[in-house]
Amino acid sequence: MEYTMEDLQRQLHHLRMSETSKELPSFLRKAETQSWTYQEFLRELLSYEEKRREEKMIEKHLKWAKFPYQKSIDEFNLRELPSLSERQLKQLKEMSWLDESFNLIFLGPPGVWKTHMAIGLGLEAIYKGQRVSFVSMGELLPLLKMEEFLRKSQLKLKRIREADLVIIDDLMYMAMDQNEANLFFHLINHLYERSSIILTSNKGPEDWGALLGDQGIATAILDRLLHRSEVLHFEGASHGIKYRQTLFQTESVQNYLTVTISFISPMFSLFYPYYTLFNSF
Structure with a gap:
């Protein structure tokens, strides 16, 4: 079964990985040009999502404070x-x-x-x-x-x-x-x-x-x-x-x-x- 970029982004968004969903095309290009392994690709993807969640949480807490x-x-x-x-x-x-x-x-x-x-x-x-x-x-x-x-x-x-x-x-x-x-x-x-x-x-x-x-x-x-x-x-x-x-x-x-x-x-x-x-x- 073939997945389009939009399908993958939609799945990531459904999993509440909205920040990663937006940057997915960029990560795929980097993976190709830098010859990332599957493990490297997954680590970069998850690290980015974790970092953005922390930043958004800080932004929300600053607003609430x-x-x-x-x-x-x-x-x-x-x-x-x-x-x-x-x-x-x-x-x-x-x-x-x-x-x-x-x-x-x-x-x-x-x-x-x-x-x-x-x-x-x-x-x-x-x-x-x-x-x-x-x-x-x-x-x-x-x-x-x-x-x-x-x-x-x-x-x-x-x-x-x-x-x-x-x-x-x-x-x-x-x-x-x-x-x-x-x-x-x-x-x-x-x-x-x-x-x-x-x-x-x-x-x-x-x-x-x-x-x-x-x-x-x-x-x-x-x-x-x-x-x-x-x-x-x-x-x-x-x-x-x-x-x-x-x-x-x-x-x-x-x-x-x-x-x-x-x-x-x-x-x-x-x-x-x-x-x-x-x-x-």
């Missing part, structure tokens, strides 16, 4: 964060903490790259085949409150609950009412020992009770978050201010910026204290 931007760990300037050693950074990149369902809590004032580090680790997790979901606290609370009514909220929260790594950005940036605190607790309780969580916050855990409005709920949340966790402190003034760019280059404007930055820097240390819970990894 909903990162506000993409910054890799390699773009992180370790000299800007003296509280984190090179050894600790390597440990984080190895992602063994994710396999053990450890949580990471990044504390520090605004603008010290807590979110950058969280996104970088999220990207590393995706490249290792893990499902990641990123959500800010400002987005999460409305999702939780509208889950019962909106299909869109249900789908987003389903992906969050099924993720291997959940990144919650700007935790406790504002106070919650009792209903919001209860909903947040139930989410954390569901993720407990099922997924790893990365939290970024400019407030220490000792302040969370007041922001949650219920010390009992705060204790229950902390119990689950801190049971298996590492708390890392990001120090220094805002890098957004330090490396800010301006449209104006006149001397008067530059002098104004210098004075402004000099005034703001000590204000961060006054109004955004952070607290050491653990000294090292």
Whole structure:
């Protein structure tokens, strides 16, 4: 029985090898010109399909993660964060903490790259085949409150609950009412020992009770978050201010910026204290 190229491509597509189906003519030409053996031809064909499936899975997981931007760990300037050693950074990149369902809590004032580090680790997790979901606290609370009514909220929260790594950005940036605190607790309780969580916050855990409005709920949340966790402190003034760019280059404007930055820097240390819970990894 004679098979046409279209017949072979249709069979590959039926076997869900759609990427290989598209490239089959190219592989056949290479096999002829390079005198591949049957084994070589089959290995090249399957290796290509495997590679494309991995690439498509990464593309899908990146889309599902909903990162506000993409910054890799390699773009992180370790000299800007003296509280984190090179050894600790390597440990984080190895992602063994994710396999053990450890949580990471990044504390520090605004603008010290807590979110950058969280996104970088999220990207590393995706490249290792893990499902990641990123959500800010400002987005999460409305999702939780509208889950019962909106299909869109249900789908987003389903992906969050099924993720291997959940990144919650700007935790406790504002106070919650009792209903919001209860909903947040139930989410954390569901993720407990099922997924790893990365939290970024400019407030220490000792302040969370007041922001949650219920010390009992705060204790229950902390119990689950801190049971298996590492708390890392990001120090220094805002890098957004330090490396800010301006449209104006006149001397008067530059002098104004210098004075402004000099005034703001000590204000961060006054109004955004952070607290050491653990000294090292």
